Amino acid sequence: MSQTDMHTTDVLVIGGGTGGYSTALRAASLGLRVVLAERDLVGGTCLHRGCIPSKAMLHAAELVDGIAEARERWGVKATVDSLDWSALVATRDALVARNHQGVVGNLQAAGVRTVRGTARLTGPRTVHVEGAGEFTARRGIVLATGSRPRLLPGLAADGRRVVTSDDALFAPGLPASVVVLGGGAIGVEYASFHRSMGAEVTLVEAAERLLPLEDEDVGRQLARGLKKRGIAVRTGSTLTGTELLPDGVRATVRTPGGQELVIETERLLVAVGRVPVTDGLDLAAAGLPADERGFVVPADRSRLETAVPGIHVVGDLLPPPSLGLAHASFAEGLLVAETLAGLPGRAVDYATVPRVTYSSPQTASVGLTEAEARDRGLKIKVNTLPLAATAKGMVHGQGGMVKVIAAADGADGDRGLSCAWGSPRSNEVASGGEMESSGSTGAVLGVHLVGPHVSEMIAESQLIVAWDAEPADVAAHLHAHPTLSEAVGEAFMTLAGRGLHQHTTSARATAR
Template identity: 80%
Template sequence: MNSTPFTAVEAPVTPASGTAPEETDVIVIGGGTGGYGTALRAAALGLRVVLAERDLVGGTCLHRGCVPSKAMLHAAELVDGIAEARERWGVKATVDAVDWPALVATRGDIVARNHKGVEGHLARAGVRVARGTARLTGTRTVVVEGEGGGAFTARRGIVLATGSRPRLLPGLVPDGRRVVTSDDALFAPGLPESVLVLGGGAIGVEYASFHRSMGAEVTIVEAADRLLPLEDEDVSRHLTRGLKKRGIQVRTGSLLTDTKLPTNGVRATVRTPKGDEVVLTAERLLVAVGRTPVTDGLGLEAAGLSTDERGFVPPADWSRLETAVPGIHVVGDLLPPPSLGLAHASFAEGLLVAETLAGIPSRPVDYAAVPRVTYSSPQTASVGLTEAEARARGIEVKVNSMPLTAVAKGMVHGQGGIVKVVAAADGAGGEATGAVLGVHLVGPHVSEMIAESQLIVAWDAEPSDVAQHVHAHPTLSEAVGETFLTLAGRGLHQH
């Protein structure tokens, strides 16, 4: 294994105070999931670590994204449960009102406790948190400007983990009230009566689902020809069906061409796939058209680095996530595809980089085996290749799908959904005797069901390997077992 030349340290950069830079082993710039994950693992391996963060450790995921949004989606699930109890089960219950300040307070408490936990982990690990804005001044030197800052030299390396921000559209400026992004949607005042969601990826779908549960009229506008365009087509189809069943309007293949902001909301002009232009009105416009890496002010040029045409900082060596400058590594949202821009992928990247800097062997991140989840209602969860991706690679595949309502627990939930398995057809006659390439789920609680499939894909299991294991009855995961039984030629309820 090639190791970073740890002894190559640049001449110190003296800060304005005149004091010499403080020497450490590793400097991590950015305290989000990838950054603090790297710092914790590096410290556990005995390295001295400085973590520079200009805001709050935990980053977007903890403070503006994953954690607070899933807290709110849980509240939405409770509201949906009351409606189901009344309409389907004869439980005469109603939602009198949603106490928005109370909802916000509970969400805030969950975020605050998580934040305190992260800070506690860093303190116990001995990670020094330098509060301020970090800037590269060389290939081994960083200046952190702020009250808790200083100048630092890294003996072993620097890790760039500055994350991303919501991508904006030209001329569309968020005001936190009528026009919001995914970073500030949960912090906008009150619950709107109507929402226009621009973007049908995971973030847009989740926010559309939340607002619909809370009683808003919701329309999703997506430029691609389907929602979740990076997922399997059957996932998109079943998700769209579930969202429409809930009363969410879905306009795919549609482009926003103009936006006006009257005092009482938003008027958006949208071009349909047929070329017609329609005007959609809503109290709030939520822009969820992706995210863009944050590198402004980072001083990449001082270290001999630059971004690619999309703003990413690409690694020269994906097995180490090391840039073209030895000793400078990248994790999280600064990485281009195949990195996924997901918090759990960032943790894995942080482990890899920390172990690399410590000089111990570490397995590269297998992005094909990283699960992808959309926490809407219905949920989606996938791992591995889609059917189209497998066929595009020239792989002969055997595919089996099973509706969740084909098992008893799926009927109990009554929300529809599917299990879809894509396997290599290596046997004579096209039997699925090759490895499982992808598993795709839609339905209730599938975010908690994907872990089994993650192991199946990551360990190159074959359908017969899975089919020999017994799934509990009645459960939703029983449908996963049944799908593999059929692929292995041992089908019970599916033929």
């Protein structure tokens, strides 16, 4: 193969995270020649510092919680004698390594050429990869360089006392106390993990509720569950000062009432969001700007193509309504690969992408929040069913809920693409799991779950929302008894006027 052939390809992907490697795999399967440039390890943040290692550790935390529940609820006199941190880390790292080997093997089997090195644009079809030279992409370039944790001004992470979500799991040992700054999904998960492992945890969130981009009832239920576990949840609060100590941090937090709380903690974990990584990419060389937030904005959402023809973008570089989730990046990668192969594409419907928080309790949602449905002027019916209303929910004893939002009276429920999760909620709230049975009900607009194992229960609701199913469509099918998923079926049955165990007397049909 000539030097020219070695440096000419159909598609060049910059970044080997979930968005990048999914693009590469799909493009190669469609017969395109693909080069993937990655300066670190393929798999990206999700595989090496985020999704996979954190969920491995959260599984270990679940085992610890199970021992506590066995002792406190079930009379099983078991205790955790000690925690072998090195063994925990070794298991986590082995799982990450196995997944990494799988990604590398899949890329090799697909014929994707992986080039190790920092890449920068040199034109609309050319890329320079450090140590490998200049490459030309005949069909297009895909930007998939991901994101990094956001830090507050003047606050630097040292990997021991002040850590980010990227290095929290790799800091030395387990702290006896931690202040988690940020009540989004990442912050909540880390607060939950550290509490399970015995730490005193304070969770600080500037917004008025946890998971501020989710339905208000989700944040309320989650806060209740975390407080029950002994986590100090401080919403509407901000960090106003930090002082590094030899073995920790002295943090000052302002509460909604203006009180200044001083908390001494071994570790301050900063989880206040992520920012796109474009430094060194030299977007200007291809005539491509980033917006003021650092995102690369697509000119065509149905193709995820930028204003420069042939340059596409996936993953965390995309601005909202893209969700910055690994599984959303997979969908974006598939879309771009198929577009570059000349296949007709359809824009990713972010309203049908499930959103999960792997804390204890877990949360899982898909579709519109109640507030968003109201803001769109939709006539809706809302049903909320406590998980404890089912036998299996009682067995688990963690509380939680199923909340279903449907269009009322056959009204259309166009979700659209411009979802703005967490818009202001009106003062009408769901009441005690009761729902009116009269009148017809249109398409399901959103489903929101809180409780044990709901991350494994959301797939059904994703299909219901994506296929514009109505509660009556779901009510026609039985859910196994006794299961947690039975609560989902019961909630839909009530909306369809066929409820067995839930009252159907109080109206929750609403319109703006």
